[in-house]
Amino acid sequence: MRCRKCSKPAVINMRHHKLALCKEHFLEWIVEQTERFIRKYRMFTHDDKVLVAVSGGKDSLGLWDVLWRLGYQADGLYIDLGIDGGFGYSNQSKELTVAFAEERGLKLHIVDVVASYGATIPEMARLTHRGKGKPCSVCGLVKRHEMNRIARDFGYSVLATGHNLDDEAAVLFGNTLTWATGYLVRQGPVLEAVPGLARKVKPFFRFYERETAAYALLRGIKYIYDECPFSVGAKSIYYKKLLNRLEADRPGAKLQFYLGFLRAKEEGLFAQRAEEVVETLHTCPVCGQPTSAPGKCAFCRLVERVEEAKRRRELSNASS
Amino acid sequence: MPAKLILRNKTYEVPHGITIKQALKKLDIPAEEVIPTREGELVTEDTRLKDGDIIRLVDVISGG
Numbered sequence: 001m002r003c004r005k006c007s008k009p010a011v012i013n014m015r016h017h018k019l020a021l022c023k024e025h026f027l028e029w030i031v032e033q034t035e036r037f038i039r040k041y042r043m044f045t046h047d048d049k050v051l052v053a054v055s056g057g058k059d060s061l062g063l064w065d066v067l068w069r070l071g072y073q074a075d076g077l078y079i080d081l082g083i084d085g086g087f088g089y090s091n092q093s094k095e096l097t098v099a100f101a102e103e104r105g106l107k108l109h110i111v112d113v114v115a116s117y118g119a120t121i122p123e124m125a126r127l128t129h130r131g132k133g134k135p136c137s138v139c140g141l142v143k144r145h146e147m148n149r150i151a152r153d154f155g156y157s158v159l160a161t162g163h164n165l166d167d168e169a170a171v172l173f174g175n176t177l178t179w180a181t182g183y184l185v186r187q188g189p190v191l192e193a194v195p196g197l198a199r200k201v202k203p204f205f206r207f208y209e210r211e212t213a214a215y216a217l218l219r220g221i222k223y224i225y226d227e228c229p230f231s232v233g234a235k236s237i238y239y240k241k242l243l244n245r246l247e248a249d250r251p252g253a254k255l256q257f258y259l260g261f262l263r264a265k266e267e268g269l270f271a272q273r274a275e276e277v278v279e280t281l282h283t284c285p286v287c288g289q290p291t292s293a294p295g296k297c298a299f300c301r302l303v304e305r306v307e308e309a310k311r312r313r314e315l316s317n318a319s320s
Numbered sequence: 321m322p323a324k325l326i327l328r329n330k331t332y333e334v335p336h337g338i339t340i341k342q343a344l345k346k347l348d349i350p351a352e353e354v355i356p357t358r359e360g361e362l363v364t365e366d367t368r369l370k371d372g373d374i375i376r377l378v379d380v381i382s383g384g
Contacts, residue, residue, distance in 0.1 A: 001364040001366050009364075010364050011361070011362035011363070011364065012355075012362060012364065013364045013365065013366075020364065023362070057382055058380075058382070059382070166381070166383075167383065170383065208352075209380050209381060209382070210352060210353075210355060210380050212380075213355055213378060213380035214355055214362060217355065217357070217362060217378060218362065225378075225379075227382055227383075231382075231383060234383055236383040237381060237383045240381055240383060241350070241353070241381070244350045244352040244353055245350065247352050248350055248351065248352060
């Protein structure tokens with residue numbers, strides 16, 4: 001197979017675009033397309049201070065690399081979750097992220113969850129009996145809160161994440177199966193800021209996961225290849241695999257599914273529900289971030305419960 | 321000599337002469353979920369496997 005632009009041997013064939021490209025033209029294409037999506041969806045401009053949430057994975061590091069090449073003011077945020085999984089998952093991903101930032105002279109914020117809140121993510125889940133043996137919901141809650149806190153405290157106008165089309169299509173698929181309208185209204189490549197919540201954007205949302213992985217490999221970005229040990233059996237992976245079966249028979253099905261959803265939303269699908277969701281936001285009296293119910297937000301309640309559980313454990317250890 | 325396809329820590333043997341796409345189909349590995357590489361270089365699925373070829377498949381699915 002040959003590159004459509006120069007006839008050199010292709011390194012990737014994107015069947016949904018009927019486009020095969022060589023290394024040089026694929027790398028160029030990813031950068032150009034990212035810029036096009038940023039402009040088309042009015043994500044941010046060169047005047048904005050962008051905070052990129054980086055995990056050490058292919059998508060977030062790839063995104064940070066592209067934004068850096070495009071000359072945006074993009075700093076990184078790494079949240080050390082304290083996950084080990086028998087192979088030092090968090091340590092390894094942190095090292096890769098730090099090395100990536102140093103090689104390019106980029107600014108990286110690091111939040112250490114243990115140093116800040118006294119427990120790793122799996123410990124928090126255990127101490128508070130949340131998540132039925134899996135810390136994923138606690139992890140999501142902590143990450144969302146911390147990303148928003150750093151964006152607000154350091155004056156970033158926008159928070160960028162490396163979500164790709166497969167991530168977005170899998171979430172959409174899951175939410176559609178249950179008609180979770182509250183989540184459907186909040187899904188999109190741009191989530192506008194509301195008081196206390198930073199504007200969020202996903203510049204890679206139209207790239208297939210295969211393309212973001214190819215970009216990282218071809219660019220020589222060293223990313224964490226091993227998955228989070230808690231992702232085994234995750235619904236999102238199951239949905240991705242189902243959608244890939246569909247994609248195999250109908251190239252472009254994933255993209256069509258997601259873009260069709262965005263179009264329907266633009267045409268007013270869920271418009272009434274969107275108004276209800278915005279109206280019901282309250283402010284947490286402790287951290288000042290928005291919350292769906294009056295009183296402390298879920299994150300502050302979690303931190304309180306972790307502290308209580310640790311105190312109880314210390315007292316019980318002292319008395320035995 | 322067969323060609324080898326390696327995905328994470330599993331090695332699969334397939335006859336040479338077929339394409340990577342055909343080999344993936346035979347092994348029931350969705351082509352959407354892997355990137356084939358040969359000697360560190362990315363190759364497309366229409367690449368015909370040669371005698372003794374070693375193709376490393378990079379798993380692209382992540383999530384949780």
